[in-house]
Each structure stands twice: as structure tokens, then as C-alpha cells.
Amino acid sequence: xxxxxxxxxxxxxxxxxxxxxxxxxxxxxxxxxxxxxxxxxxxxxxxxxxxxxxxxxxxxxxxxxxxxxxxx
Amino acid sequence: xxxxxxxxxxxxxxxxxxxxxxxxxxxxxxxxxxxxxxxxxxxxxxxxxxxxxxxxxxxxxxxxxxxxxxxxxxxxxxxxxxxxxxxxxxxxxxxxxxxxxxxxxxxxxxxxxxxxxxxxxxxxxxxxxxxxxxxxxxxxxxxxxxxxxxxxxxxxxxxxxxxxxxxxxxxxxxxxxxxxxxxxxxxxx
Numbered sequence: 001x002x003x004x005x006x007x008x009x010x011x012x013x014x015x016x017x018x019x020x021x022x023x024x025x026x027x028x029x030x031x032x033x034x035x036x037x038x039x040x041x042x043x044x045x046x047x048x049x050x051x052x053x054x055x056x057x058x059x060x061x062x063x064x065x066x067x068x069x070x071x072x
Numbered sequence: 073x074x075x076x077x078x079x080x081x082x083x084x085x086x087x088x089x090x091x092x093x094x095x096x097x098x099x100x101x102x103x104x105x106x107x108x109x110x111x112x113x114x115x116x117x118x119x120x121x122x123x124x125x126x127x128x129x130x131x132x133x134x135x136x137x138x139x140x141x142x143x144x145x146x147x148x149x150x151x152x153x154x155x156x157x158x159x160x161x162x163x164x165x166x167x168x169x170x171x172x173x174x175x176x177x178x179x180x181x182x183x184x185x186x187x188x189x190x191x192x193x194x195x196x197x198x199x200x201x202x203x204x205x206x207x208x209x210x211x212x213x214x215x216x217x218x219x220x221x222x223x224x225x226x227x228x229x230x231x232x233x234x235x236x237x238x239x240x241x242x243x244x245x246x247x248x249x250x251x252x253x254x255x256x257x258x259x260x261x
Contacts (some may be wrong), residue, residue, distance in 0.1 A: 007235070007238075010238050011219065014215070016213070016215055016216065017115075017118045023119045025121045026118060027162075043108065050101065050102070050104065051255060052241075055192040055193070056196060056211060058097060059083065059097070059100055059101075060214060063214035065125060065128075066089065066093055066213075
């Protein structure tokens with residue numbers, strides 16, 4: 001993986017996602033620029049990262065969902 | 073269906089976010105694994121978050137069916153349908169094409185692993201300054217802040233922030249491997 005590809009994958013690993021005008025959670029813009037193979041890599045790395053986050057308290061995905069629920 | 077599940081479902085139906093939060097912690101890894109076949113078709117993180125929000129919104133209508141983990145099985149269907157719908161919207165799954173086969177519906181939540189928690193905590197504490205600070209920043213952001221904002225808060229460019237995060241992940245994985253934990257194996261179904 002090149003350094004640019006590594007950065008692109010890293011950008012998708014955050015659980016931060018924008019909301020669209022209709023309120024739907026939007027895909028990461030960086031994800032659209034990944035090749036199918038790098039999308040698989042991003043998935044695997046996300047799974048590992050969420051496992052680490054979960055072990056340290058709560059996964060950032062769960063935190064993001066709860067934050068959206070609390071904000072209404 | 074156990075008494076605990078019955079109580080849990082009733083509380084979630086009634087809008088108890090604390091109980092939903094506990095349920096989510098166990099359900100998220102299981103539901104994410106179910107999205108594995110869609111990894112190249114959709115941004116599974118966005119799909120999972122949208123699906124979990126829908127589960128919360130529709131949970132009051134979920135009825136017990138006498139079998140275990142009704143909410144988890146319901147969520148599995150919601151998240152999978154969300155993935156199929158998003159893949160069709162993005163045309164990564166062409167109209168008329170058959171979606172990837174469904175995995176078996178999950179039958180249990182993913183339990184916490186105190187041993188893994190301890191080992192990850194030890195390895196996290198051994199991280200050098202910048203990788204440790206970017207990891208901390210993302211964890212504390214709770215998924216509601218763009219990395220660019222977090223980077224600015226730490227006085228870094230976005231690229232430097234991301235490079236430090238990559239370094240943090242690699243160092244954590246190496247440290248865990250030395251402690252006998254292979255995250256890739258840990259994550260196998």
C-alpha cells in the first residue's frame with residue numbers, strides 16, 4: 001500500500017460521518033476514492049479498531065449512534 | 073427468550089437509552105461482521121450507524137417471538153436491508169443483481185473480554201506521545217468531530233494526525249502480538 005493509499009484508508013476509519021440534507025448518514029468521501037481491494041482493507045482495519053475502542057470503554061460507532069439519538 | 077432479554081426489550085421499547093447503549097455494545101460487533109460481504113460495495117460504517125438508528129426508532133414495534141435475541145435478529149435484517157439499499161443507490165450492486173447471500177442470523181451478543189481489555193490498556197499506555205494523543209483525541213471525540221478539527225486541536229496538520237493514527241494502530245497491534253493477542257484472529261467469526 002502506498003503512503004497516499006494508507007492515508008485514504010485511515011480517513012475512513014473514523015466513525016465520524018456527515019449527515020445529508022435529508023438527515024441520512026453520509027458515506028465517507030474518502031471511501032468513494034478507495035479501490036475495491038482497499039475497501040476490504042478498510043473494513044478489516046475498522047473491525048480491529050472498534051475492537052480496541054470497545055476494550056477501552058465503548059466503540060466510537062456506539063458513541064456516535066448514541067450521540068445522534070441524544071441530539072434527536 | 074430469557075427474563076433478562078424480556079426486561080431489556082421492554083426498557084428499550086420504553087425509550088431507555090442506557091439499556092439500549094448496553095445492548096448496542098454487544099450487538100455492534102456482531103452486526104458489523106454481517107456486513108462483511110458488502111465491504112467493497114458500501115461504506116459499512118455509515119450503513120451500520122444508519123441501521124442502528126433505525127433499530128432505535130423502530131424498536132417500540134418489535135414483538136417477542138419466543139426465540140432468543142429477537143432485537144438482534146431484527147437489527148440484523150435492518151442493517152442488511154440498509155446495505156442492499158445503499159449498494160443499489162451507489163450502483164455497486166447493479167439493479168437486478170442478487171445481493172450477497174445472507175449469513176445465519178446472529179443468536180447471541182458479543183460478550184466483553186476482560187483479559188483483552190487489560191492487555192489493550194497496557195499497550196495503549198506504552199504508546200509514544202503523539203500516537204497516544206491522536207488515539208485519545210479520536211476516542212474522546214465520540215464519533216462526532218471531523219479528524220481535521222481534532223488535528224487542529226492538537227496543533228497538527230490533518231495528514232500528520234492521520235499518519236500518527238496509523239502509527240498508533242500498528243504499534244498497538246505489535247504490542248498485542250507480543251502479548252499473544254492477534255487482533256485479526258480475535259476478530260474471526
